[in-house]
Amino acid sequence: ERASTASQKRKVVVIGTEATISSQAYRKALEARGVQAKEKACPLLVPLVEEGWTEHLVTEQVARIYLDEAFQDSFKSADVLVLGCTHYPLLKPLLRRVAPAHVTIVDSAESTAGVVGELLRVTPVSTSTEDERRRMPRMKFFATDSVEKFRSLGMRFLGHAIEDVWHVDLEE
Structure with a gap:
């Protein structure tokens, strides 16, 4: 929804994984909201993020190639870029440099989390009392x-250490 309201031109580019x-x-x-969308799979970005190369020259070159391909022809005038993968917010500063200057970047995970947070009325941990945190x-x-x-x-995404991480073998 945020992408459709942010777009004045009614043209949006979405980047994500092959599956997305x-x-x-x-x-x-x-399109249900009257916005034209061009989707672009960017399969190399996830492994680069997982490698920690969020500001690496290679990542910037790969992102530039993907965005050049996405923002061409009739989508040259697209004014919103949707980050359709949970890894991509870590690339936001790099993508801001690479994307056309007139483009607004919309983080779909952030937008979704905001809506879910409002629906659940979650109190941020930082403002919770000790008793509330225990519950x-x-x-x-x-x-x-x-x-x-x-x-x-996970620590890079959440901004703090995460403890309870368990390995799962899906073939068992």
Whole structure:
């Protein structure tokens, strides 16, 4: 919804993983709101983020290639870029430099979290009393890849250490 309200030109570019883009979920949702959408799969960005290369020259070059391809032809005038992957917010400063200057960047995860937070009326942990924090749900994380890599990446996303991370083998 934020992407559709942010777009004056009614043209939006969405970047995401192959799976996200092949679902066409963003395109369908935007078109239902009268906004043209061009979806672009950017499969190399996730491994670069997971490697910690969020400000690396290679990542910038890859992002530039993807965005040049996305913002061409009739979508040269698109005025919103939707980050359709949970890894991409870590690339926001880099994407801001690479995207056309007139483009607004919309973080779909941030928008969704804001709506969910409002719906659940969650009190931020930083403003909660000690008693409220004890009653809050405890988070457990499950990873199919390296637990240490998950902890490291999770800390970058959440801004604090995460503890309960368990490895899961999906073939068992």
